[in-house]
Amino acid sequence: MTTASDERTGAGAPGGDTEGPLSRVTAIFSGPSGRNLGLVIALLLLCLVGVITAGDRFVSFDNVMTILRLASVIGVVSVGMTFVITGGGIDLSVGAIVALSSVWASTIATQTLAMDTHWIVMVTTALLVGAGCGLVNGILIAYGRMAAFIVTLAMMAGARGLAEIIAQKRTQVVTVSEFTDVIGGQVLGIPVLVVIFAVVAVAGWILLNRTTFGRRTLAVGGNPEAARLAGINVKRHTTLLYVLVGVACGLAAVMLLARTTAGTSTHGTLMELDAIAAVVIGGTLLSGGRGTIVGTVFGVLIFTTLTNVFTLNNLDTSTQAVAKGAIIVVAVLLQQRVAARNGSPP
Amino acid sequence: MSSKESEITDDAGREPLLRMSGIVKHFPGVKALGGIDLEVRAGDVHCLLGQNGAGKSTLIKVLAGAHQPDGGTIRWHGEDIRIAGPQDAIDHGIATIYQELDLVDGLTVAENIYLGHERARWGVVARTDANRSAAELLRRLGHPEVGPDVEVGRLPAAGKQIVSMARALSHEAELIVMDEPSAVLDQEEVARLFSVIRELAAQGVAIVYISHRLEEIREIGDRVTVLKDGRTAATGLAAAETPTAEIIRLMTGRSIEYAFPERPERQLGDTVLEVSGLSRPGEFRDVSFTVAAGEVVGLAGLVGSGRSEILETIYGARKAQAGTVSVAGRRLRPGRVGAAVAAGVGLCPEERKSQALVLHESVARNISLASLGRFARGGFVNRRDERRAADDQVRALDVRPADVARYVGTLSGGNQQKVVLARWLLRECRVLALDEPTRGVDVGARTEIYALIRDLAARGIAVVVVSSEIEEVIGLSDRVLVISDGVLLHDGPADEIDEHRVLDMVMEGDAA
Numbered sequence: 001m002t003t004a005s006d007e008r009t010g011a012g013a014p015g016g017d018t019e020g021p022l023s024r025v026t027a028i029f030s031g032p033s034g035r036n037l038g039l040v041i042a043l044l045l046l047c048l049v050g051v052i053t054a055g056d057r058f059v060s061f062d063n064v065m066t067i068l069r070l071a072s073v074i075g076v077v078s079v080g081m082t083f084v085i086t087g088g089g090i091d092l093s094v095g096a097i098v099a100l101s102s103v104w105a106s107t108i109a110t111q112t113l114a115m116d117t118h119w120i121v122m123v124t125t126a127l128l129v130g131a132g133c134g135l136v137n138g139i140l141i142a143y144g145r146m147a148a149f150i151v152t153l154a155m156m157a158g159a160r161g162l163a164e165i166i167a168q169k170r171t172q173v174v175t176v177s178e179f180t181d182v183i184g185g186q187v188l189g190i191p192v193l194v195v196i197f198a199v200v201a202v203a204g205w206i207l208l209n210r211t212t213f214g215r216r217t218l219a220v221g222g223n224p225e226a227a228r229l230a231g232i233n234v235k236r237h238t239t240l241l242y243v244l245v246g247v248a249c250g251l252a253a254v255m256l257l258a259r260t261t262a263g264t265s266t267h268g269t270l271m272e273l274d275a276i277a278a279v280v281i282g283g284t285l286l287s288g289g290r291g292t293i294v295g296t297v298f299g300v301l302i303f304t305t306l307t308n309v310f311t312l313n314n315l316d317t318s319t320q321a322v323a324k325g326a327i328i329v330v331a332v333l334l335q336q337r338v339a340a341r342n343g344s345p346p
Numbered sequence: 347m348s349s350k351e352s353e354i355t356d357d358a359g360r361e362p363l364l365r366m367s368g369i370v371k372h373f374p375g376v377k378a379l380g381g382i383d384l385e386v387r388a389g390d391v392h393c394l395l396g397q398n399g400a401g402k403s404t405l406i407k408v409l410a411g412a413h414q415p416d417g418g419t420i421r422w423h424g425e426d427i428r429i430a431g432p433q434d435a436i437d438h439g440i441a442t443i444y445q446e447l448d449l450v451d452g453l454t455v456a457e458n459i460y461l462g463h464e465r466a467r468w469g470v471v472a473r474t475d476a477n478r479s480a481a482e483l484l485r486r487l488g489h490p491e492v493g494p495d496v497e498v499g500r501l502p503a504a505g506k507q508i509v510s511m512a513r514a515l516s517h518e519a520e521l522i523v524m525d526e527p528s529a530v531l532d533q534e535e536v537a538r539l540f541s542v543i544r545e546l547a548a549q550g551v552a553i554v555y556i557s558h559r560l561e562e563i564r565e566i567g568d569r570v571t572v573l574k575d576g577r578t579a580a581t582g583l584a585a586a587e588t589p590t591a592e593i594i595r596l597m598t599g600r601s602i603e604y605a606f607p608e609r610p611e612r613q614l615g616d617t618v619l620e621v622s623g624l625s626r627p628g629e630f631r632d633v634s635f636t637v638a639a640g641e642v643v644g645l646a647g648l649v650g651s652g653r654s655e656i657l658e659t660i661y662g663a664r665k666a667q668a669g670t671v672s673v674a675g676r677r678l679r680p681g682r683v684g685a686a687v688a689a690g691v692g693l694c695p696e697e698r699k700s701q702a703l704v705l706h707e708s709v710a711r712n713i714s715l716a717s718l719g720r721f722a723r724g725g726f727v728n729r730r731d732e733r734r735a736a737d738d739q740v741r742a743l744d745v746r747p748a749d750v751a752r753y754v755g756t757l758s759g760g761n762q763q764k765v766v767l768a769r770w771l772l773r774e775c776r777v778l779a780l781d782e783p784t785r786g787v788d789v790g791a792r793t794e795i796y797a798l799i800r801d802l803a804a805r806g807i808a809v810v811v812v813s814s815e816i817e818e819v820i821g822l823s824d825r826v827l828v829i830s831d832g833v834l835l836h837d838g839p840a841d842e843i844d845e846h847r848v849l850d851m852v853m854e855g856d857a858a
Contacts, residue, residue: 211725212718219715222704229663229701230716230769231687289706 038334039282039298042327046305054312063308065191071304072197073255074274078296079204080248081275085284086208086291087241088221089141089148093155094249094275097133098268100163101126101253106172106263119179122257127250133159134246138239156272163265172263183258193255200251205293217241222289277324278303281331302327361424363388363552364409364440364521370417371404371576378404380576381418386521391543391553393563393585396573397597397815402556405573406523409554410442411435441514442523449506451499456480458498459513483512487542504535511542515551522546523554528562529650540566558648560590560853572596590850598817598845605793606821607800609841614824615639616674618808619691619777621660624669629655630832633669637777637808642799644823644840645812646848652832653812654696657779660810661693662686673777687716689777692770694763696781696812702766703754710736710750712765717773739768743798760784760791767798778802780811784818796822816848828852 050058057063077094084091104110105126114121133155140151174180185192208214216237219227228234249268256267280286281302282295303324310320364386371379379401386392396402407413409420411429420427422438429435435442449458456476457464465476480494489508492501498509507527514522524543528536543553543566557563563570567585571578572593579596619637624630630652637643645653658664660671665681672678679685686693695701703712713736714721721732736750743764745757754765763783770778783799784792799822803809813819820826820840828836828843830852836843 206726210727210729212722212727213725215711215715215718215727218707218711219704222707223700225701226704227715228683229661229693229695231684232715233684289704 036283036292036294036298039295039302043298043302043305046302046309050305050309050312053309057312058309063312065194067301067304067308068194068197069191069259070307071300072191072193073252073259074271074278074304075197075297075300076200076248076252076255077245077268077271078275078278078300079200079293080245081279082204082282082284082291082293082296083208083217084148084241084245085276085279085286086221086288087217087238088224088288089238089241090152090276090286091137091242091245092149092152092272093133093137093159094245095268095271096156096159096163097130097246097249098253098256098271099265100133100159100166101129101250102257102263102267103163103167103172103265104129104263105253106174106257107166108172111174111176114176114179119176119182122174122176122179123183123254126253126257127247130246130248130250130253131243132246133249134243135239137246138242141242142235142238160265167263167265169265174257174261174263180258180261183254184261193259196251196255200248201293201297208291208293213240218289218291220288221285221291274303277328281328361421362386363423365421366405366409366418367421368418369405369408369415369420371408371413371415378576379408379415381578382573382576383578383581384571385581386552386554388520388552389547389550390568391547391555391566391585393567393570394554394556394573395558395563395570395593395597396579400573400597401576402573403525404576406442406525406554406556409435409440409523411440436517436519439518439520440523441517441519441521443507443510443514443525443527445525445527445529449498449509452497454495454497455484455492455501455509455512456494458509459483459494459516461513463517479516480512483515484508486515486545487511488538488545489542502535504531504538507531507535507539508542511546515546519551521552521554523556525556526558527555528557528559536562558853560593574598590853591846594846594849594853598849605796607797609824610800610804614641615806618674619660619810620670620672620675621656622670622672624656624659624666624671626655626659626664626667628832629664630659630829633829633832633834635827635834635837637810639776639806639808640803641825642803642809642811642823643825643827644819645810645827645829646816646819646852647829648852649814651829651852653829654781655832656829657693657781657810657812658695660686660777661691661779663693687773690773690775691777691779692716692773692775693779694766694770694781694783696785698759698762698766698786699755702769703762705755706753708751709740709745709754709757709765712754713739713750713768713772716769735772736768739772743768743771744794758788758791759786760788760795763787763791763795764798767802771802775807777808777810780809782813783811784813784815816845820845820848 077098081091081094105122110122110125137151137155140146141148183192187195208217216227216232219230219232220234220237224234253267257263278299279296282292282297282299284291284295306323306327307320310323362385364384366382366384369379369382382401382405384405394402394405404413408415409429411432411434420429427438429438429440450461453461459480460476465472465479477494481490484490484492484494487508492505492508498506501509511522527539531539543555547553555567563585570583570585570588570593571581572583573579574597615638617636618639621636622634624633633656635643645656647653655664659666662678662681662683662685670677673689673691676689678689699705704715710733714732718727721728721735733750740748740750745761745764745768754762757765780799784795787795799809799811811819811822820843823840826836826838826840826843826848827834828848828851835851
C-alpha cells in the first residue's frame with residue numbers, strides 16, 4: 001500500500017520536484033495514506049493540548065468515552081454523508097431528517113406499539129422514516145433532475161417542519177425503558193453508541209473500498225458521463241446514495257433518542273454543517289470521485305476532541321466556532337494542494 | 347506562388363491589411379503549424395480551407411492571441427506586431443467568432459455586445475446608452491429586428507451569430523475571423539449571414555471565413571487559402587474560378603505516412619449488428635446498415651453530419667425516434683445504455699477524458715468499470731482477480747507504462763485510448779463502436795491503435811469506426827459509409843473509394 005501510494009505521488013509530479021524541505025513535507029502529506037497521516041498528527045496535537053491544559057481530566061477513561069459518545073451520533077451521519085459527497089452530491093437535510101426520525105419514533109403511538117411488542121419497533125420506525133426521506137431526495141435529484149443543493153434544502157425545511165407538527169413542538173420523553181437500557185447501555189464497559197459508530201464506520205469502509213457499490217459511487221462521482229457510458233445505472237445509484245444517508249440519519253436518531261431519552265424537533269440542528277465539515281477535512285473531495293471513510297472518522301474525532309478540550313478549559317462556544325472555521329480552511333487548502341499534485345482540479 | 351502573390355499586392359497598389367508569413371507552432375510532440383503564409387486585404391472575404399488537422403484552428407488561435415507562435419512574423423497595417431493575448435488582438439482590431447459562440451445566455455443582447463468593455467459611468471452601466479449603440483450596430487448589420495434588451499438565450503442560432511458579429515464591430519474590428527459560421531444555420535439564415543458579410547466587406551472590413559462547404563465559398567469568397575498538414579498548400583486562389591478538383595487535390599494527398607494494417611482476405615462471419623431505419627429528428631434520418639463479425643465499417647462525414655450521433659444512438663446513449671438496432675438478431679431497447687452493454691456493445695466515445703475515463707482512478711479500476719460484476723461475489727470486489735485481469739489486458743494491448751495502479755490521468759492519449767479499449771475487451775463485447783479513436787493520439791501510437799483495431803476484428807468483433815479524418819476511415823475499414831447532413835449517401839467497399847470521392851460527396855452533397 002505504501003509503495004503504491006509513493007508511486008502515485010511520483011507519477012503525479014514528474015521530474016525535479018523533490019528539492020527543498022517544504023516540498024518534501026507536502027509530499028509526505030499527499031497520497032491516500034499520507035493524508036490520513038496528517039489527520040493523525042492533527043489529532044495528536046489536539047490531544048497534546050488537552051493533556052497539557054487539562055491533564056488527568058482529559059486522559060481519564062470516562063472523558064475518552066465522553067468524547068467517543070459525542071462523536072458517535074455525528075459520526076454515523078458523517079459516514080453516510082461521505083457516500084453522498086463521494087458520489088458527487090450533497091445533503092443539507094441530514095439534521096432535519098434526524099429530527100423527524102427521532103420524533104416519529106417517539107410518538108405515543110409508536111411507543112405504545114413498542115411496549116406491546118418489542119422496542120425494536122422504534123428503531124425500525126426511525127430507519128424507515130430516514131430511508132423514506134432519502135428516497136424522496138434521491139428520486140427528485142436523480143429522476144427529477146433537480147440540483148441536490150435545492151432538493152435537500154427543501155427537505156431540510158420540510159422535514160423539520162413536519163417534525164414540529166408531529167411533536168407539536170413538545171419534547172417527547174422516551175418511556176420504553178428496554179430501548180434506553182439497550183441502546184444507551186454498555187457492552188464490556190464500552191457504550192453501545194460507540195460500538196454502533198465503530199460498526200457503521202467499518203461497514204462503511206468495506207462498502208466504499210471493497211464492493212461494487214463503492215466502486216460505482218467513485219465512478220459516478222468522478223465522471224458521471226463515463227459511468228453512464230460504461231453501462232452503470234447512474235440515476236438508480238444516485239437515488240441509493242441518498243437512501244443510504246437517510247438510513248444513517250435514522251440510526252443517528254435512534255442513538256440520540258437513547259442518549260437524551262427524548263425525541264424533539266430540535267434534534268440535529270446544524271448537524272449538516274458539522275457532517276460536511278468532518279467529511280471535507282477528512283479528505284473527501286467536495287466535487288466527488290474521491291472519498292475516505294477513515295478520513296471522515298478522523299474529521300469527526302478532531303472536531304469532538306476540540307469541543308472537549310475547549311469545554312474542559314471553560315472556553316465558550318464562540319471561540320470553539322472560530323477554531324473550527326480555521327481548521328476547515330486549513331484542511332481544504334491542504335486538500336487543494338494534494339489535488340493539484342495529482343493532476344486533477346480541486 | 348510567391349511571385350504571383352506579390353503581383354496581387356502590387357495590383358492592389360498597397361500593403362495588405364494582414365500578412366502572416368512562416369508561422370510555426372509546436373505543441374508537445376506535434377508540429378501543428380509548419381510555416382503558414384496568409385495575406386488578407388481590407389474589404390476581402392478570404393476563405394480558409396483544409397481538412398481536419400490541417401491547422402486551421404491553430405492558425406486562427408494564433409491570430410486571436412490565444413496561442414503564441416514559435417516562429418514567423420505577423421504584419422498588420424504594414425508593421426510587425428506581436429499579438430500577446432486575446433485582449434491585445436481585440437485592441438489591434440482583430441475579432442474572432444468561434445464555432446461555439448462565447449455568449450452569456452443570461453445577459454441581454456446589449457450586455458453581451460459590450461461584455462468586458464461596458465458602457466459605464468463611474469462604474470454604473472449606462473444601460474440606455476448601451477442599448478442605443480447596440481441597436482445602432484444591429485441596424486448596421488441589417489438586423490434591426492434583434493432587440494438590444496432581449497436575453498441572448500432566447501435567440502435562435504442565427505441571432506446569436508449576429509450578436510457575436512455586433513460584438514466584433516463594437517470593438518471596431520477591421521478583421522473578423524469566422525469559424526464555420528454556417529454550420530448551425532439553415533439556408534435562409536445563411537443567406538442573411540452572407541448579406542451581412544457582403545455589407546461589412548463593402549465597409550472595408552476584412553473577413554477570414556472558414557467553411558467546409560465549397561458552394562458557400564464560391565458564393566461569398568473573394569480569395570481562398572488552402573492549408574494542408576500545417577502548411578499553406580496554396581494561397582490567393584480566386585474563389586469563384588478555381589475548379590473544385592483543383593481545390594480537393596490541394597486539400598488531400600498523403601503527406602504523413604500512416605501505416606494502416608493490411609486488410610485480410612477472408613470470409614466474413616454472420617451479421618452481428620443490424621441498424622434499420624434509424625432516425626432522430628434534426629440529427630439523422632433513415633440510416634440502415636449492417637456489420638458482420640470480423641468486419642470494420644467506417645463512417646465518414648463532416649463534423650455535424652450526424653456520424654457521432656448515429657454511433658451514440660446505436661449504443662443507447664441517445665434514444666432513437668424511429669428505427670431499430672439489433673445485435674445478433676435481438677432488438678435492443680432504445681435509449682438504454684444498459685441494454686446495449688448487456689447485449690455486448692461497447693463504445694469508445696469521442697471525448698475520452700470527459701466521457702470515458704474516471705481520471706483520478708487507477709488504470710485497473712478504469713478497465714474493470716464495465717465488468718465489475720464479474721469480479722464480485724455478493725457485491726464484494728475480488729481485487730486480486732480484478733488486478734490480474736487488468737494486468738492481462740494492459741500487457742496484451744501494450745499499455746505503457748504497464749502499471750495498473752497508476753492514475754489513468756497521467757497516461758498519454760494513445761495509452762488512455764488503449765485503456766478504454768481494454769475495458770471493452772475485458773467485457774468481451776461483440777460490437778465495438780469507436781468514435782475518433784485516434785484523437786489526441788500522436789503519430790507513432792496511431793499505428794499501434796490501427797493494428798489493435800484490426801486485431802479486434804480478427805477476433806470476430808464487429809467494429810464501427812467514426813473519424814473526421816477521411817484518410818483514416820478509408821485506410822482502416824473494410825467498408826465505408828458516407829454520411830452528409832444526417833443522410834447515408836454511400837455504402838461500399840473501402841478499396842473502391844478514395845479520399846477525393848468522399849470529399850466530393852460530402853462537400854457537394856451538403857450544398858445540394
